[in-house]
Amino acid sequence: MSLPMSPDEHLKQVLASFDESVNPRLVEILRSAVKHLHEFTREVKLTHKEWFAGIEYLTATGQKCDEVRQEYILLSDTLGVSMLLEMINYAASEKATEPTVFGPFHVDGSPHRKNGESIVDQTNDTGEPMVITGAVKDTNGKPIAGAELDVWQVQSNAMYDVQEGADWRNMRGIFTTDAQGKFEIKTVRPVDYTVPDDGPVGNMLRAAGRDKWRPAHVHTVVSAKGYIPVITHLFDSESPYLKNDVVFGVRESLIADMKNGKCHYDFVLDPL
Ligand SMILES: [Fe+2]
Known part of the structure; x- marks a missing residue:
């Protein structure tokens, strides 16, 4: 039986999913953002409740924007x-x-x-x-x-x-x-x-x-x-x-x- 996948292996898999031949700068930014997001999630041991609160917070932030309010x-x-x-x-x-x-x-x-x-x-x-x-x-x-x-x-x-x-x-x-x-x-x-x-x-x-x-x-x-x-x-x-x-x-x-x-x-x- 194979060992369960570690968070490091999981991160590696996600990073590898971006193809740098499409847009190298975009892929550089996305890979770095994903890497830091994964590290952040592990560092604070984010719970499901906290993750969802974050989603709601960013949703509300977008909904507050209009022509003059950013x-x-x-x-x-x-x-x-x-x-x-x-x-x-x-x-x-x-x-x-x-x-x-x-x-x-x-x-x-x-x-x-x-x-x-x-x-x-x-x-x-x-x-x-x-x-x-x-x-x-x-x-x-x-x-x-x-x-x-x-x-x-x-x-x-x-x-x-x-x-x-x-x-x-x-x-x-x-x-x-x-x-x-x-x-x-x-x-x-x-x-x-x-x-x-x-x-x-x-x-x-x-x-x-x-x-x-x-x-x-x-x-x-x-x-x-x-x-x-x-x-x-x-x-x-x-x-x-x-x-x-x-x-x-x-x-x-x-x-x-x-x-x-x-x-x-x-x-x-x-x-x-
Ligand atoms: Fe000002």
């Missing part, structure tokens, strides 16, 4: 995977501006705005007016003219515009640096906010005794022809949540002084 991005953010993705995919040198999470609230097609223009379209915004000035430079300190800053931030009511309706647009703009590589953005001082916690991610945070706060920040993607773009934030140095950002996005180099209605920051891009 619960899977939020799950990835709060498990630290989104930040890790930025870290391993950012090809720039240490001299360039550090990246951080993209987040779920960027929208394509923000309005192009002139330097000095405000991104606050709602005149009833209660925030403290603030002007962000700075320049985009290369790693030798040379200003980059014509660099683009796609900027977005939370409204002063701690909600992103799109959370108030799919067509709602406020606090967004694309700015272009002038001949000296400088930009000027009128806005309001960003506020701390919580990630949406009325879905499966909120349930996970509560069940695990975790915080749901993001420290006040302004998002931007800085890009220029011939340079590596950076997805990043500027964080308010006075936020009480810098040490426990729910998405693990804070980097020391991205913390800026936003007191007295002013913020100054120079972004640095690496050549391609």
Whole structure:
């Protein structure tokens, strides 16, 4: 009588079922995912009940997604995977501006705005007016003219515009640096906010005794022809949540002084 199959032999059989001649990269990813899933299942000795709870959790996560709500991005953010993705995919040198999470609230097609223009379209915004000035430079300190800053931030009511309706647009703009590589953005001082916690991610945070706060920040993607773009934030140095950002996005180099209605920051891009 032959011996029962061991979990290692079982894993080997599953891994061998993927044919790398079909799509080598896909097979590399699937084999690795299966290997780690099997290891995880064995490591925690997953029970049937827990496995089914996991299935229900992922089902609910998908069901929570719609045109403006992306619960899977939020799950990835709060498990630290989104930040890790930025870290391993950012090809720039240490001299360039550090990246951080993209987040779920960027929208394509923000309005192009002139330097000095405000991104606050709602005149009833209660925030403290603030002007962000700075320049985009290369790693030798040379200003980059014509660099683009796609900027977005939370409204002063701690909600992103799109959370108030799919067509709602406020606090967004694309700015272009002038001949000296400088930009000027009128806005309001960003506020701390919580990630949406009325879905499966909120349930996970509560069940695990975790915080749901993001420290006040302004998002931007800085890009220029011939340079590596950076997805990043500027964080308010006075936020009480810098040490426990729910998405693990804070980097020391991205913390800026936003007191007295002013913020100054120079972004640095690496050549391609
Ligand atoms: Fe944000």
